[in-house]
Amino acid sequence: xxxxxxxxxxxxxFPGVRALHDIQFDLVAGEVHTLMGENGAGKSTLMKILAGxxxxxxxxxxxxxxxxxxxxxxxxxxxxVCIIHQELxxxxxxxxxxxxxxxREPRGRLGVFLDEDKLNKQASEILARMHMNLDPRAxxxxxxxxxxxxxxxxxxxxxxxxxxxxxxxxxxxNDAEIAELFRIIRELxxxxxxxxxxxxxxxxxxxxxxxxxxxxxxxxxxxxNAQDTSVETIIGMMVGRTLTDAEPSQRxxxxxxVALEVNHLNAGPLVRDVSFALHKGEILGFAGLMGAGRTExxxxxxxxxxxxxxxxxxxxxxxxxxxxxxxxxRGIGYLSEDRKRFGLATGMDVESNIVMSNLSKFLxxxxxxxxxxxxxxxxxxxxxxxxxxxxxxxxxxxxxxxNQQKIVIAKWLxxxxxxxxxxxxxxxxxxxxxxxxxxxxxxxxxxGKAIVMISSExxxxxRMSDRIVVMCExxxxxxxxAAEATQERxxxxxxxxxxxxxx
Amino acid sequence: xxQPSDSSALGSQGRSSGLxxxxxxxxxxxxxxxxxxxxxxxxxxxxxxxxxxxxxNMLGILQATAVNGxxxxxxxFVIITGGIDLSVGTLMTFTAVICGVFLTNWHFPMWIGxxxxxxxxxxxxSISGTLTAKMKIPPFIATLxxxxxxxxxSLVVSADKPIYFTDTDNFxxxxxxxxxxxxLPSVPIPNAVLILFFLAIASSITLNRTALGRYTFALGSNExxxxxxxxxxxxxxxxxxxxxxxxxxxxxxxxxxxxNSAQPALGQGYELEAIAAVVxxxxxxxxxxxxxxxxxxxxxxxxVLTNGLRIMSVAQEWQIVVTGLIIILAxxxxxxxxxxx
Numbered sequence: 001x002x003x004x005x006x007x008x009x010x011x012x013x014f015p016g017v018r019a020l021h022d023i024q025f026d027l028v029a030g031e032v033h034t035l036m037g038e039n040g041a042g043k044s045t046l047m048k049i050l051a052g053x054x055x056x057x058x059x060x061x062x063x064x065x066x067x068x069x070x071x072x073x074x075x076x077x078x079x080x081v082c083i084i085h086q087e088l089x090x091x092x093x094x095x096x097x098x099x100x101x102x103x104r105e106p107r108g109r110l111g112v113f114l115d116e117d118k119l120n121k122q123a124s125e126i127l128a129r130m131h132m133n134l135d136p137r138a139x140x141x142x143x144x145x146x147x148x149x150x151x152x153x154x155x156x157x158x159x160x161x162x163x164x165x166x167x168x169x170x171x172x173x174n175d176a177e178i179a180e181l182f183r184i185i186r187e188l189x190x191x192x193x194x195x196x197x198x199x200x201x202x203x204x205x206x207x208x209x210x211x212x213x214x215x216x217x218x219x220x221x222x223x224x225n226a227q228d229t230s231v232e233t234i235i236g237m238m239v240g241r242t243l244t245d246a247e248p249s250q251r252x253x254x255x256x257x258v259a260l261e262v263n264h265l266n267a268g269p270l271v272r273d274v275s276f277a278l279h280k281g282e283i284l285g286f287a288g289l290m291g292a293g294r295t296e297x298x299x300x301x302x303x304x305x306x307x308x309x310x311x312x313x314x315x316x317x318x319x320x321x322x323x324x325x326x327x328x329x330r331g332i333g334y335l336s337e338d339r340k341r342f343g344l345a346t347g348m349d350v351e352s353n354i355v356m357s358n359l360s361k362f363l364x365x366x367x368x369x370x371x372x373x374x375x376x377x378x379x380x381x382x383x384x385x386x387x388x389x390x391x392x393x394x395x396x397x398x399x400x401x402x403n404q405q406k407i408v409i410a411k412w413l414x415x416x417x418x419x420x421x422x423x424x425x426x427x428x429x430x431x432x433x434x435x436x437x438x439x440x441x442x443x444x445x446x447x448g449k450a451i452v453m454i455s456s457e458x459x460x461x462x463r464m465s466d467r468i469v470v471m472c473e474x475x476x477x478x479x480x481x482a483a484e485a486t487q488e489r490x491x492x493x494x495x496x497x498x499x500x501x502x503x
Numbered sequence: 504x505x506q507p508s509d510s511s512a513l514g515s516q517g518r519s520s521g522l523x524x525x526x527x528x529x530x531x532x533x534x535x536x537x538x539x540x541x542x543x544x545x546x547x548x549x550x551x552x553x554x555x556x557x558x559x560n561m562l563g564i565l566q567a568t569a570v571n572g573x574x575x576x577x578x579x580f581v582i583i584t585g586g587i588d589l590s591v592g593t594l595m596t597f598t599a600v601i602c603g604v605f606l607t608n609w610h611f612p613m614w615i616g617x618x619x620x621x622x623x624x625x626x627x628x629s630i631s632g633t634l635t636a637k638m639k640i641p642p643f644i645a646t647l648x649x650x651x652x653x654x655x656x657s658l659v660v661s662a663d664k665p666i667y668f669t670d671t672d673n674f675x676x677x678x679x680x681x682x683x684x685x686x687l688p689s690v691p692i693p694n695a696v697l698i699l700f701f702l703a704i705a706s707s708i709t710l711n712r713t714a715l716g717r718y719t720f721a722l723g724s725n726e727x728x729x730x731x732x733x734x735x736x737x738x739x740x741x742x743x744x745x746x747x748x749x750x751x752x753x754x755x756x757x758x759x760x761x762x763n764s765a766q767p768a769l770g771q772g773y774e775l776e777a778i779a780a781v782v783x784x785x786x787x788x789x790x791x792x793x794x795x796x797x798x799x800x801x802x803x804x805x806x807v808l809t810n811g812l813r814i815m816s817v818a819q820e821w822q823i824v825v826t827g828l829i830i831i832l833a834x835x836x837x838x839x840x841x842x843x844x
Contacts (some may be wrong), residue, residue, distance in 0.1 A: 224829050304731060330732025342731050345724035347791045356721060357732035369712050411732065 002065065004029050004194045005050065005163060010059030010200045012045055017390070017398065019045040020218045023059070027163065027194040031209050032185060034197045034226065037215035038238055038402065038430030042196050047165050050196070051083035052076035064162075082156035083165040088148050088430075092138050097123035097136035100155040108429075126154050130184055146177035153184060162493070164188065165196045170204060171428065174290055182208050192218060200430060202231045214238055226254055239432040256280030258316070259450035260301075260332070260419045264309030267300035270474040274310070278419065278450045283441060285465030286454040293474040294454045298421040302334040303327045314419070328357060333417035335408050337424035339401075343408040346397040351378035353396055353407050358413045370460070381410035386436065402433035409440065422442065423454045438464060458487045470494050507666035536836060537784055537800045544804065548811035555814050562692065564803075564810045569678070569695035570595075570758050572802035574777035575748035575784075576706050579798045580743050582781055584708075585723040585790025588744070590631060590649035591751050592773030595768070597653045598624045598755030603666030606674065613671050620759075621752035628651065628748020632741035637744035654771060661767040668763055678760035695757050699799075703755065707795040709746075719743055723790025779826070780805050783833040804829070 003026040004222075010023040020042045027033050035043045048054045050061070052070030061068055070076040078381065087420055090099050097120045098105075106118040123136035132150050140148060149169060156164055170178045183451070185195060185208060197209060205212060209226035223238045260278040265271055271291030278284050284296040299305045301312060303321040312319050313500040314330045321327045327334070336342035344353055355362055355374050362370050378392040385406040389399055396404060405425065412420060422441065424432045441464060445451050455461045468480045469494035478493035510598025548555040574591045581588040596652060602620040605611045611619075624819035627649065668674040684691035710716035718739045721729045730736045759765045784801030808829060812822045 005692065190748045261606070302731075324731050324759060325735040333733075334731060336731060341725075344729050345721050345728050345791075347721060347724040352721065357734065359717060359734075363714055367713050367715075369714060370715060371712070415733070 001025060003062075004064065006062045007046075007050070008060045010046070010049065010055065010061070010100040011057050013057055014387050014398065014449075020049075020056075023215070023218075023220050024224075025213055025220075027196060029162070029192045030189050031210040032189060032195045032197050034199060034205055034209040034212045035215065036187070036205070036212055036234060036238055037221075037368070041215040041238070041430070042218040043215055044167065045218075046168060046200060047083065047196065050076070050163075050167055051081060053083070055303060065226070067395055075157050077161075080158055080160055080162040081165070082153045082161040082163070084149070084156065084167065084169060086167040086169075086171060088152055089143075090148055090151060092141035093139065095137050095139055095149050096134055096143075096154075099140055099151055100126070100136075101157050104158075122158075123154070126158055127475075130154065130157065130187060135243050135487070138502055142303075144177075146171045146174075147179070149181070150184070153188075157188075161193060163194045163196065165198075166181070167198045168197065168200070168428070169197075170201065172290070178204075200428070202234070205234070206231075216240055233500050235431050255282060255451075256448060259314070260312040261311075262297075262301060263311040263313070265297070265300060265308075265312070267305055268296060268474075271298040271300050272474040274471075274474075274476055276476065278452060278480075279490075280418075280448050280450050281445050282466040283445050283453055283464055285450045285461040285468040286452060287458065287461045287468055287473065288456075288471035290456065291473075292471040292494065294471050295423055296474070298334055298423055298452065298454060301327070302332060302421065303333065305452065328415060328417070331416075332420070333357075333412035333415060333420040334421040335412060335423060335425060337427055339404055339408050343411075344396050344404060346404075347395065349393045349395055350382070350387070350407055351392040353376060354378050354414055355409045356380055357411050379412060382414065385410055386438070402429045405429055405433070405437070409437075413444075417449070419450045419452075419453070421452045424456065425453065426455070426457070426460065458490060461485075461490070462487065515533070537797055537804065540801055541804050541807065542697060544807050544811065545784050546769065548807065548814065551811070552814045555811060558690075559809065560814065564806050565696045566693050566761070566779025567810065568755050568802050569693070569699045570761070571773070571776050571780060571805065572699045572752065572799055573750060573754040573757060574773055575780035575798045575802045576702060576795060577747040577754070578774075578777045578781045579589060579706070579784075579786055579793055579795060580719055580750075581642070581721050581747050582778070582786050582788060583723045583790060583793045584740065584743055585726070586635060586740075586744075587778070587788075588631065588747055589643065589646040589774050589795075590653055591629070591747070591754075591777055592770040592775075593650050593657065593772075594627050594748060594751040595754040595758060595773060596770030597627065597657045597660075598752040599759035599765040600657045600661045600767050602756060602759055603668065606668055606671045607666050613673060616671070616674075617677075617756060618670040621749050624755065625745045625749035628751070629741050629745040631748070632744030634669040634742060635744070636737040636740040650771070650774065657767040661765065663767060665767065666765040667764075671693060675760050675763045678757050689843055698753065699759065702750065702798050703795050706750075708794060715739065715746070719789060722789075723792070733832070749759070776805060777802075779830045782830065782837070785837060787837065788834075801833075802818060 006026040008024055012020040016368070022047060025046065035046065037043050049056050052073045053073055053397065055071065058450045058461040063081070070081070093101065094102070100123050100450060102120055103125055106122065107113070108115040120136045123276055127134050127136065130153070132154060133152070134147060134150055140151060153164070159184065169181060171179060188195060199205065205226055211223055212226050212229065212234060213223040214234060224234070256279050258277050259280045263275050265274040270291070274297050276284070286297070288294050296305065301305050301321070303323045304328050312321055314332065318489070319330050321330065325336070327329070339353060340346055345356070351374055362374050364370050375392055382389060382392060387403050387406045387410070389403060396407060425441070429437065441451060451467065453461070453464055462485055465485070466482055468482070468485050468490065469476055470478045470480070470490055472494050480489055554560060574595060577591050598620040598840055601623045602616045605619045606613065606616040619723040631646050631649050634640045635642045679693055679695070681693050682697060710719060718729065718734065722740065726736060758769070780801035780833065781789060781793070781798050782801070783804055784794070784797030784799070786797060805826065808826060809822055812825060
């Protein structure tokens with residue numbers, strides 16, 4: 001079978017970073033080909049070159065038997081190569097149909113006015129063909145993330161795409177939505193569309209993928225069949241060694257004194273009457289479904305969102321926390337799930353970001369920056385956490401997700417907080433860096449820090465937590481010790497809503 | 504220090520790539536672009552008109568740049584935070600009027616008048632800062648309101664009449680006398696230029712070497728991330744606007760001293776010239792990057808252009824047209840370089 005796309009000897013460099021070196025890759029019609037690799041392995045770069053977002057430095061891309069050189073996403077799109085970015089690129093104020101046909105709106109008789117009826121009709125035809133349950137007139141901002149993603153897929157199909165690139169399409173979806181997405185993907189496959197799929201989730205790989213290509217540090221490692229290759233083998237290829245992932249972390253046995261106590265906290269619809277206690281040296285897991293209110297609890301305690309009522313006690317003293325700076329002064333730190341929006345000034349360098357929350361420590365005469373001191377601290381953390389960066393003055397934007405996350409962690413370590421909220425600390429981070437972060441969390445707890453870990457990945461919660469608090473729709477529905485917690489127990493509590501309504 | 508091998512390896516690597524990065528970094532290229540344009544303009548005008556390169560004319564250009572340059576420095580701080588300050592022009596006038604009230608109406612000694620002008624500037628700046636930081640009014644609107652409010656107040660306080668510094672003989676010396684002429688009589692560069700020069704150095708140090716400066720860049724880069732780092736964002740923002748206001752007070756002193764009077768009707772339009780100088784100097788209007796040196800070069804480009812066109816007897820209407828074109832060109836150059844990087 002002749003491949004739809006074949007890539008040979010592809011290379012690409014950015015200032016200071018060799019992103020891709022001698023990559024090979026091919027995609028046949030009707031297959032799902034997964035790209036895997038740690039963050040910074042070059043998956044995103046490869047995908048963006050294929051979609052015309054970046055241009056390559058050298059190498060060859062053959063599409064449909066013809067060598068091609070896409071200069072823009074538009075050019076790639078016109079030839080049937082579409083990309084669905086992890087962060088969806090939709091116009092929120094426009095309708096589904098208007099989004100799908102933006103720039104290609106059907107015109108009325110005079111060629112001046114837009115033909116809205118025809119637009120909606122064309123859109124519903126495509127939606128119906130994929131059995132997507134979507135109203136073409138619905139405004140995009142009113143849809144769930146899963147539905148918005150469908151709009152992106154439908155938009156790609158309206159171009160008669162033959163290659164569809166999906167970058168972590170399931171990262172914001174729940175199980176039912178993922179099942180629906182996979183149904184659509186299978187439908188696309190049977191229609192002969194080739195799909196390049198990027199994901200960090202191993203179980204998805206087994207469910208949906210035909211072949212897997214692994215990249216490591218910008219180099220091609222291997223292409224294997226998804227069905228007859230074990231997960232361990234693939235992880236081994238990604239990290240260049242075999243991981244003993246199964247090893248359970250040793251847990252803190254004796255509870256220290258209470259570091260943080262929250263009583264009857266209310267803040268908006270997603271934080272209702274929340275109470276919990278957090279001990280020194282423990283990792284308290286917060287489990288629950290998407291939108292259960294776990295992030296909102298963290299933000300309320302941290303002073304990032306206004307609190308209606310309730311009591312926060314830090315180290316035995318009642319605390320008034322109205323702003324994040326109040327919280328930080330009392331030794332509470334919060335690592336946001338969305339590090340680009342809330343965690344980092346990505347346009348600034350590594351060093352500035354690391355010292356950002358504790359700049360007053362680096363001043364002489366309370367005014368001038370002590371730059372040597374800052375540089376020394378930055379170098380210390382770069383080495384301590386293994387941050388892969390050419391220098392402390394590298395712009396953060398140019399680093400990979402895992403390294404960016406380490407910078408956020410460094411920022412809070414530098415501040416020396418006693419209570420740390422980690423909100424989805426391993427989201428979008430590869431397997432190798434994940435286990436480093438786990439180790440780091442355990443070490444911090446070992447040093448007596450009190451840690452709250454919010455995570456949507458149950459195996460992660462089970463593996464890391466000393467105790468687990470489960471939330472559903474803004475309320476705490478249960479608390480489990482590490483010994484009694486299982487995936488089933490957690491899911492029961494996380495879906496407590498139904499039983500409550502039934503009662 | 505304890506691991507010499509490691510730190511030295513890191514250090515040398517940092518240094519060699521650092522030097523190259525500094526020479527060819529986008530901001531450096533932009534600076535050179537602005538600087539190159541300034542040189543080209545100087546060469547062009549000196550060929551176009553023999554009187555352009557005369558000492559008198561050069562001093563005129565320097566003198567004319569002083570006020571706009573100082574205002575542009577004030578704007579640079581605010582613009583790097585991702586904000587804008589439209590009130591710098593009328594605030595300058597207001598501080599001049601207040602200075603006049605202190606010196607002429609109330610007969611205070613000169614140094615109190617100077618402090619009054621700078622203090623009034625800082626106070627008004629802190630109001631603008633509070634409006635944006637605490638009350639969440641967009642900076643464009645908040646400072647637009649302040650611009651009109653201060654214009655009105657200047658007229659009210661002065662009863663719509665110029666205040667002359669009849670009591671204070673030395674007042675005009677602030678701007679017009681030349682300290683340099685005592686040492687180098689052949690180059691009587693006026694004090695206003697000297698003040699601009701020292702202010703630029705102090706501002707540059709503040710921007711690059713102090714916490715205030717670091718937060719100025721950080722706010723423009725990602726304000727929410729700074730807030731969630733536990734930094735009291737509101738306080739720093741108010742401090743930055745106050746600093747901008749205080750610098751406007753210095754501009755107020757310069758212009759009052761040059762005219763030896765406070766002219767209450769003056770001021771509107773100055774803010775746009777200042778913002779133009781900042782933008783020509785390569786500071787991004789979306790915040791997060793910018794330099795004082797660039798701003799100063801931008802201010803000089805504007806005044807060289809005005810002066811040169813006038814010497815070539817280009818009609819004033821057309822001078823304004825050319826200035827507009829230059830601003831559009833400068834912003835386009837900025838966008839081009841961003842696209843490349």
